[in-house]
């Protein structure tokens with residue numbers, strides 16, 4: 001997601017510590033305390049402007065959601081949505097998906113989502129893809145045994161690559177959708193990119209992959 005640098009983004013994030021976790025290293029191992037309950041914790045890595053994470057949090061009040069993005073301006077737009085939704089079960093983190101073990105203890109995350117991750121189509125950029133093996137090793141550590149990654153994209157190249165990467169890593173492909181919107185899948189919450197690309201007629205792919 002490309003956005004222009006937003007003036008005041010940093011102050012906006014800093015002024016809302018009830019939603020934006022400013023010292024995430026300190027939250028490691030105590031996310032249930034941060035949320036003030038024992039509900040499951042689901043994260044989205046690369047949450048963009050936050051339509052998915054706020055939609056999911058509204059739909060599932062018994063689950064705690066954390067939206068994670070590496071771009072300050074993007075996260076500040078997600079914060080706008082979170083403030084407007086006024087939900088207690090959502091937090092935001094400005095960190096890199098490759099360093100999640102600094103912020104989450106082993107098994108502390110119950111489920112993770114990747115939506116419309118940057119495709120990095122050039123082979124020499126393979127290591128930057130959020131479904132590359134080294135990222136999977138990071139996710140495996142913070143998820144419980146048999147934890148799952150739920151991934152959606154419109155990018156066929158990235159989808160095929162990710163199916164291969166999951167399976168090469170030894171994950172089980174529990175379910176695969178080759179056209180999510182034409183399927184009987186219920187309760188789908190659309191992301192910003194999903195709205196944009198499906199309007200253009202793009203098919204949406206989805207997979208639920210499980211560590212074993």
Ligand code: SAH
Pocket residue numbers: 001045046047048049068069070071074095096097098115116117118191192193194
């Ligand atoms: N999920 C949103 C945004 C998709 S764009 C949607 O579907 O609309 C991909 C997002 O991933 C961008 O906002 C980008 O900043 C973020 N991103 C890319 N690499 C990342 C990384 N290593 N860690 C965290 N976020 C990352």
